[in-house]
Amino acid sequence: MRIRPLVTALIISLAALSAVAAGHASTSNSRMPEETLSYKVMFKWGLINKQAGSATLTLKHGRDNYIATMAAASEPWADKIYRVRDTLNGHMSYRNMEPLFYEKIANEGAERKHDVVTYSRKGNGTTAKCTRKVFKKGELRVDEQRELASEGAAIDMLNSFYYMRRLPFEKWEKGHVESIDIFSGKRKELLSIKYDGKTKLDVDGTEREAYHITFIFTSGGGKKTSDDMEAWISADDERLPLRLEGKLPVGKVHCILTGRK
Numbered sequence: 001m002r003i004r005p006l007v008t009a010l011i012i013s014l015a016a017l018s019a020v021a022a023g024h025a026s027t028s029n030s031r032m033p034e035e036t037l038s039y040k041v042m043f044k045w046g047l048i049n050k051q052a053g054s055a056t057l058t059l060k061h062g063r064d065n066y067i068a069t070m071a072a073a074s075e076p077w078a079d080k081i082y083r084v085r086d087t088l089n090g091h092m093s094y095r096n097m098e099p100l101f102y103e104k105i106a107n108e109g110a111e112r113k114h115d116v117v118t119y120s121r122k123g124n125g126t127t128a129k130c131t132r133k134v135f136k137k138g139e140l141r142v143d144e145q146r147e148l149a150s151e152g153a154a155i156d157m158l159n160s161f162y163y164m165r166r167l168p169f170e171k172w173e174k175g176h177v178e179s180i181d182i183f184s185g186k187r188k189e190l191l192s193i194k195y196d197g198k199t200k201l202d203v204d205g206t207e208r209e210a211y212h213i214t215f216i217f218t219s220g221g222g223k224k225t226s227d228d229m230e231a232w233i234s235a236d237d238e239r240l241p242l243r244l245e246g247k248l249p250v251g252k253v254h255c256i257l258t259g260r261k
Contacts, residue, residue: 031094031258032162034060036068037240045251052078057161065100066092083111102156114140117156117183126154128183148188150181157184160191164231165239169195169211189225192216201232203242203256210242223234255258
């Protein structure tokens, strides 16, 4: 079993754009409150249901913009198979929560990578300058530089979390699909969010009403770039991601909300 898909599922699924940027999100101009969300990452295969990792996502108010940070790590037993210590940092506009800066510092197995994405906009288009550094011969060196572009709005792995929380699920019919470009430090993909309806969800023994959605990732040519992932968002004003599920080569990964401060 590889642990990397487990953390990647959490990062991508925890998905910040407002109505101006996304076209369909909440029109509220009020600032999102500062918060810290904690998750446990469970590995399930048959009768095995064991915690394999954890993650914490924090939103703070900076001087000129939101500052978001996500830290994810595998558990000691999973470290022996595939050790993960990932940190994501991002800045988002107070005006409409559009992404301004994204950084991923990845320590996965024997690999160390550092992605930096900076954004610029012209009209409705979005351009991102992306730099990837990798650990070589005892130091981080620039491995790749490229420019990604979208004709409309675009998000990244971190602020997709806020984009997802601000979508008007209560106005959608079951089967509705919302799509937006998503940038990583290396490539552009199309993220499609399919609304699967409202449901009841058991979260560690507590029943919650939730919006059920599916994430679909495709390339520019429409080819799937990874397996679909599912998420359940609390059907209230907080729109908290309660549970996320993704497939592994063996078994599944379940990311479950454990606390909010």
